[in-house]
Amino acid sequence: xxxxxxxxxxxxPNPAAYFPPPRVTLPSGxxxxxxxxxxxxxxxxxxxxxxxxxxxxxxxPLPVLQGWVMFVAVTSWFLSIVFLCVFLFxxxxxxxVNWNQTDFLFHGTTFVCYFGAFLLQAATTSLHHFxxxxxxxxxxxxxxxxxxxxxxxxxx
Numbered sequence: 001x002x003x004x005x006x007x008x009x010x011x012x013p014n015p016a017a018y019f020p021p022p023r024v025t026l027p028s029g030x031x032x033x034x035x036x037x038x039x040x041x042x043x044x045x046x047x048x049x050x051x052x053x054x055x056x057x058x059x060x061p062l063p064v065l066q067g068w069v070m071f072v073a074v075t076s077w078f079l080s081i082v083f084l085c086v087f088l089f090x091x092x093x094x095x096x097v098n099w100n101q102t103d104f105l106f107h108g109t110t111f112v113c114y115f116g117a118f119l120l121q122a123a124t125t126s127l128h129h130f131x132x133x134x135x136x137x138x139x140x141x142x143x144x145x146x147x148x149x150x151x152x153x154x155x156x
Contacts, residue, residue: 032087041084048077054154058147065120072117076110125151
């Protein structure tokens with residue numbers, strides 16, 4: 001018989017030793033621009049800038065709707081630049097975060113916000129033919145033809 005303190009079974013392994021920390025599979029530096037994620041971030045910055053300019057160039061008939069569109073365009077543009085800089089300057093290797101999941105969540109959230117902004121901008125654009133009445137004799141469209149074209153471009 002074995003003494004009470006001695007055991008034939010080894011102690012159970014530490015479960016933390018079997019789960020390595022998350023790896024960053026996205027490259028750092030300029031190599032990020034050669035990945036799909038880097039291309040999507042670059043396109044978010046480019047199209048966010050275009051939407052920002054186009055919405056700012058129009059008369060705003062419905063400030064609540066187009067205010068959200070501007071908020072999404074400016075916020076997503078800024079966060080995309082920050083997210084790109086994290087990879088360009090190598091901070092992703094210093095911050096212990098699951099970058100693959102963070103990248104997925106970032107692009108998914110940005111897509112949902114941009115899709116909502118698209119719906120609101122398209123709703124504002126669809127009001128082009130409704131008149132804005134100042135009095136019983138004068139009628140003016142909510143959006144002029146030029147602003148209507150810019151609003152269509154911002155929607156797309």
